[in-house]
Amino acid sequence: MTEFRRDPILGQWAIVHKTNSWKPEDYKEEKHEFTQEQTCQFCPGKEHQTPEEVDSVRKEGSHPNDSNWQVRVVPNKFPALKIEGETDPWQEGVFEMLNGVGAHEVVIETPEHKKNFADFTPEEFLNVLQKYQSRTVDLEKDKRFKYVTIFRNYGNSAGATVEHAHSQIIALPMVPRYVQGELDGAQNYYNEYQTCVFCDMIEQEADEKERIVVENDDFISFCPFVSRYSFETWIVPKDHKMMFTQLTEDRLKSLTEVFKSTLSKIKSCLNDPSYNFFLHIFPVNYERQESFHWHIEIVPKLTKLSGFEWGTGFYVVHTDPKDAAKYLREAS
């Protein structure tokens, strides 16, 4: 048996398997192949092979672009967008376009070539989150930017081309479609019910309990009732007013606890799958919208999309989110 479930924010539908729900071992396993450390441009000693760093976490007494670092943020060598240029759109008949202006940076998360992000120490993990924060604050100063996207691709089938642990930051001259969809969806919901849809969602999750993976005082991670991907997991701050860029170090430590534990569980439960995560934070240089609530979405890459999904936008989810959450809760 299956059911169609409607996402209350974006309005899109997922098709969820209620019976014959797939177990973790029913998904095809993916092997991660590591290239040799010698050819890796993200390893210490290869600093000159990347563009010069824009931010870092370094040992005391070390200098930018030398080898004594814990985290380095560098411009992407093959950027999707370029920093120079105007952002005025122009038209050609039915078509509209603008210069591909933006920033594309890489966060090299550790000097250790083979270290898995889920196995970072809490301090190492926190260092990375702090760089997400400081880069967002810095990029916001460029008034041409409307959004800062922070995301991570792990494993070849999730789109990673380099094995050495890293995430990416792309600053965009517009608010991307899915975030705009969430902003609009949250505002519509707010207009109708005078409450935040994300707060209502975590309240329903807290009542029903069955889809929660981990939680502490500040954050909750759960497999959403309307997931698009099997084992999709969200991390949402419990305090509606908390902005990502304004999190104190204590709150970031609290996030580290839930975030790292969730990733470790995904790693052990699904045998180190490829995955993506992305932060849906509030846009930058943008009028404050009280109805929005930032969060993190983690999507393991376990199946391949078919023409049905591409063509319709319906997503087929093979594991009921409540079963997925149970497997994840039981994993270490």
Next chain:
Amino acid sequence: MPQLRKDPVTERWVIIATERARRPGNFVKRDENLNDDSASDCKFCNSTETAILNGHTKVISHAGSFLSTDQKYSHKGKGLYDVVSGFGTHEVVIETSEHVANMADFSIEQIKYVLEAYKVRMIELQKNKLFQYIVAYKNYGESAGGRNIAHARSHIIATPIQPARVAEMFHGAKKYHREHGKCIYCDLIKQEKEKNERVVFETDHFIAIAPFAARFLFEITILPKEHHADFTGNIEGKEGDLALMLKTMLMKFKVGLDDPAYNYVIHTAPLRHDREGEKWKTIKDDYHWHIELMPKLTQVAGFEKGTGFYINSIPPENTAQYLKEVDIS
């Protein structure tokens, strides 16, 4: 300079980033074992299921599908969420009795039979008033979501809900029509023909274009030149011509792109039944049915999944030119 391009119908932005093309590739590995299995144990060669339609093709009901008419249609609320039972149909079109994997290797005649099967089944399914949408699509190759069976087939699914991507196109087209009094797809065809940069191939009734804001490398849109909202209402008598179009484009993929996995999807207008109201009345003027043809060459990464932006490293003008020159004779 990279460019941001907006799809005129769905208003989705795409980044055309030529710099990325220099990056060490993250290309999908070819489905090497796609042609390994033999005809003797192929479930489609030896299909014993009752045929819904039988002839040059065989249409069967997909037994283990995520949708079935055995479930009663129901719509209820669960707190924040709307829940509809998994009611629907899923049919499999076994496209040929021969053990052939890729439609590109069919005769034009055989592709025509497949299109006729879509037409006949869709006309039948649209009589059921519980259905809001019918989609016909194909997955060729494992990386395009197909199972590893080397026997060509495609799928027809009818759902009680209008899918999000269809709603997007349908709203975009409606908006344009309200503002300009014309069909956006007709205007787009006119503009592409004049400019002639992204047109890959034309037949009497159809045109294949590399879309201006292509999400995927070598993505193609096939449109009927004559305005029509519905596949079933338009295809009669043109099946052979569309078969020639499909055969040509699929051969160009096979020869020019080294037999890639691919998907195609037929996008037709939502079913109106006898619904009244402005929204339903104008569909036949707003909407223009078409086919999306997408080779699976790269992986979709976190940026795309998180933002809805697609990064495409080769401009569609270049992919169109390349495909145009692929010699399939």
